[in-house]
Amino acid sequence: MVKVTVCGAAGGIGQPLSLLLKLNQQVSELSLYDVVNANGVAADLSHICSPAKVTGYQPSSKEDKDTIHKALVNSDLVVIPAGVPRKPGMTRGDLFNINASIIRDIVASIGKACPKAAILIISNPVNSTVPIAAEVLKKLGVFNPKKLFGVTTLDSVRAETFLGELIKETPSSLKGQISVIGGHSGDTIVPLVHATALVAKKVSGLSKSQYDEFIHRVQFGGDEVVKAKNGAGSATLSMAYAGYRFAEKVIGSLNGQSENSEIPDSSYIYLPGVPNGKELSQKHLKNAEFFSVPVILENGQIKSFVNPFDKLNVSSEESKLVDVALDGLQKSIDQGTSFVTGSKL
Numbered sequence: 001m002v003k004v005t006v007c008g009a010a011g012g013i014g015q016p017l018s019l020l021l022k023l024n025q026q027v028s029e030l031s032l033y034d035v036v037n038a039n040g041v042a043a044d045l046s047h048i049c050s051p052a053k054v055t056g057y058q059p060s061s062k063e064d065k066d067t068i069h070k071a072l073v074n075s076d077l078v079v080i081p082a083g084v085p086r087k088p089g090m091t092r093g094d095l096f097n098i099n100a101s102i103i104r105d106i107v108a109s110i111g112k113a114c115p116k117a118a119i120l121i122i123s124n125p126v127n128s129t130v131p132i133a134a135e136v137l138k139k140l141g142v143f144n145p146k147k148l149f150g151v152t153t154l155d156s157v158r159a160e161t162f163l164g165e166l167i168k169e170t171p172s173s174l175k176g177q178i179s180v181i182g183g184h185s186g187d188t189i190v191p192l193v194h195a196t197a198l199v200a201k202k203v204s205g206l207s208k209s210q211y212d213e214f215i216h217r218v219q220f221g222g223d224e225v226v227k228a229k230n231g232a233g234s235a236t237l238s239m240a241y242a243g244y245r246f247a248e249k250v251i252g253s254l255n256g257q258s259e260n261s262e263i264p265d266s267s268y269i270y271l272p273g274v275p276n277g278k279e280l281s282q283k284h285l286k287n288a289e290f291f292s293v294p295v296i297l298e299n300g301q302i303k304s305f306v307n308p309f310d311k312l313n314v315s316s317e318e319s320k321l322v323d324v325a326l327d328g329l330q331k332s333i334d335q336g337t338s339f340v341t342g343s344k345l
């Protein structure tokens, strides 16, 4: 049985994600932390007849660090959707100024209260918030790269949905058949659709404009939702589904379950800290330290990853998309890393 803490539990993502976690029979304790309304959400979810004991944690002031400490202690998994979402006209990068310090401070608390927990970061810009988290944990001397995950599952979910519509396949049948690698914003997102002969054949039947439109839709799917919500935020429900899909895998692996998908979901990870990651980065990724690749989990951490260039039949067109992605990613990684240098934790 597993203790899960959600930081940002009262938000647009936090609430439905906490609901899904409450329904998981393998969660024994669900700790809900937020600067507002955490107690209300916890009281509400606690009436659901599933095993998890739900507790809300709301700090009394900005200086109150005890409450988050209590929320986090003994957590096996911490999921973080805390921070501000985009409004129309903004990029994810525009969220950096506010969300960078939120992530820095939450991750510093994790490093002190439950340094062995697996950490799933949802807050944007993911391309920078994950490097921030890594840097904080390094500074505290507790960084385990196998347990730090940037959540990019929504890109896979979108790729399955949009490609399914195009090639007339049930989207759920594409889970484990296609992959999305890179980062989580615009042209750092790289969908790969030639890994299996079956899907590759169907994709080859698409016109160039249909294929280009598919790639664009996956890369900029977040904008569709931001525009439709018209100032009321970004994807929350699809994100809760996607975040839960990944969290469920981590929880399952903590309970001894193993991955049975040929191409597991990707996560944005620190490559030099996982087996063969440095080699992948040097050979194919211009030494980028953070990149999203399909990850295989064991006991709540990364056991290995699927090397896209060995196993997923990366086409020459997809290879060009990787090159574009790397340029954008490096700037975001540097911005995240340098933010923590000089920060007091």
Ligand SMILES: NC(=O)c1ccc[n+]([C@@H]2O[C@H](COP(=O)([O-])OP(=O)(O)OC[C@H]3O[C@@H](n4cnc5c(N)ncnc54)[C@H](O)[C@@H]3O)[C@@H](O)[C@H]2O)c1
Residues within 6 Å of the ligand: 007, 008, 009, 010, 011, 012, 013, 014, 033, 034, 035, 036, 081, 082, 083, 084, 085, 086, 095, 099, 102, 106, 121, 122, 123, 124, 125, 126, 151, 152, 153, 154, 155, 184, 233, 234, 235, 236, 239
């Ligand atoms: N990774 C992805 O694919 C993905 C997808 C969608 C959204 N996001 C990102 O997730 C984040 C949250 O989005 P949302 O729609 O849920 O926003 P939201 O504003 O609805 O909720 C955010 C919650 O975080 C809380 N919060 C703020 N500062 C906090 C702190 N210091 N400690 C704890 N909680 C704090 C707020 O009180 C709020 O309840 C945004 O940054 C958004 O861009 C990421």
Ligand SMILES: O=C(O)C[C@H](O)C(=O)O
Residues within 6 Å of the ligand: 085, 086, 092, 124, 154, 221, 222, 223, 225, 226, 234, 235
């Ligand atoms: O687009 C956003 O800002 C939220 C999220 O990253 C998404 O992809 O929907």
